[in-house]
Amino acid sequence: MKKSVLFGLVALAGGLFSANAQEVTYVEDCSQGYLMNKATDNWFMTVQGGSNVLFGKDDVHAELKNRFGGNAALYFGKWVTPNFGFRFGAQYLMAKGATANAGATYRKMNAAPISNGMYPEKFQSVAPEFDVLINLTNWWCGYRPGRVYNAVLHGGGGAMFMFRRAYGNPLATSGDDLKWRAAKNTPLYVNVGLQNNFAVSKHVDLFLDVQYQLFHLGGAGYKHYCQDLQLSAGLNVYFGKKEWSCPVTAVCPTWKYTDAEGDALVARLAQAEAKIASLQKQLDDCLNRPVEKVSCEGLATIYYPINKYSLSSREKTILSSMAEVMKETPNQKYILTGWADNYTGTDEYNTRLRNNRVNTVKAYLVKCGVNEDQLDARIDANNLTDFGAKGAPLDRAVTIKLAD
Secondary structure, three states, X not given: OHHHXXXXXXXXXXXHHHHHHHOOEEEEOXXXXXXXXXXXXXXXXXXXXXXXXXOOOXXXXXXXXXXXXXXXXXXXXXXXXXXXXXXXXXXXXXXXXXXXXXXXXXXXXXXOOOEOOEEEEEEEEEEEEEEEEEEHHHHHHOOOOOOOEEEEXXXXXXXXXXXXXXXXXXXXXXXXOOEEEEOXXXXXXXXXXEEEEEEOOOOEEEEEEEEEXXXXXXXXOEEEEEEEXXXXXXXXXXXXXXXXXXXXXXXOOOOOOOHHHHHXXXXXXXXXXXXHHHHHHHHHHHHHOOOXXXXXXXXXXXXXXXXXOOOOHHHHHHHHHHHHHHHHOOOOOEEEEEOOOOOOOOHHHHHHHHHHHHHHHHHHHHHOOOOHHHEEEEEOOOOOXXXXXXXXXXXXXXXXXXXX
């Protein structure tokens, strides 16, 4: 019999445990940090195109309208975390400007100098590139799924394969072989830019990109740095999962109290009820006590709205008159007492309110010319009238009396 009862209790406990275990749920909690997505997630392709302008030290000799060119780029990249990623690809650049080295491009082409020996310049380049990406929005504001706008800072570099329009024979003065040719110049370059992304669907972002680029052109006896500012528009197309998974946390069910915990709660409840009964008795005794009459006789009483201690124009007029009386009797002392009702607010707050009220009155009397030594500012923690809560407005005051 005992074995059967013991077996039944074990089975019941196991059933309760299983029922409670089934109530555990698991949810994503982004406040716990981020999980790394799979290697196949968060890849994207970028296609963009726009315009550029050269503004190197030689290029500025050309008119601005003659320095605008075109650019395009194709990249593939991956976000490693919501904040950091990379991309690689190539950009195409058609640039226009000015150069002091006319021999390589426009010599014998009847190209007139622009000014001070400068000649118009035009070249193309195809440049492989690698960039690092930083999502400033996620970094500064925290990752949030479904965000529409993201500011992405990017920077990197690569090498340019240059092409210039020139004759096959640099010494030729005419001929039919004028065409785009490799410039035999492969300068390195660096760039930095800001991409402003706007999500238009789950897998596509449209963006506007501003980029600054610096590269070094060199030739026989002639080298200079070129600076290029690009403005492009384009789109990012994402492959696989674009959003980021958050850590999964368990939400456990609320367990029932044990018998010991229940008994402790019952005991605490009994203690609370006894304390409430004691407080109720004290309150009844207080309400049944005859009301003590408090003398409010004095020179003046300044009343305040609840929670206020600033002086109205009416009260300032009264205090100005009081100040004139006080100045006529410089040897007379006065007692200023700050009051607040005890039916609203905490003791700490009411103490601070009483002090603010009496100090404001004292300060105004001194401002009106009363000697500060004549004024004894104090507070009283009792009610001014003890007429009950209905008479609370009469307890929010500062009284002014003659000192004995």
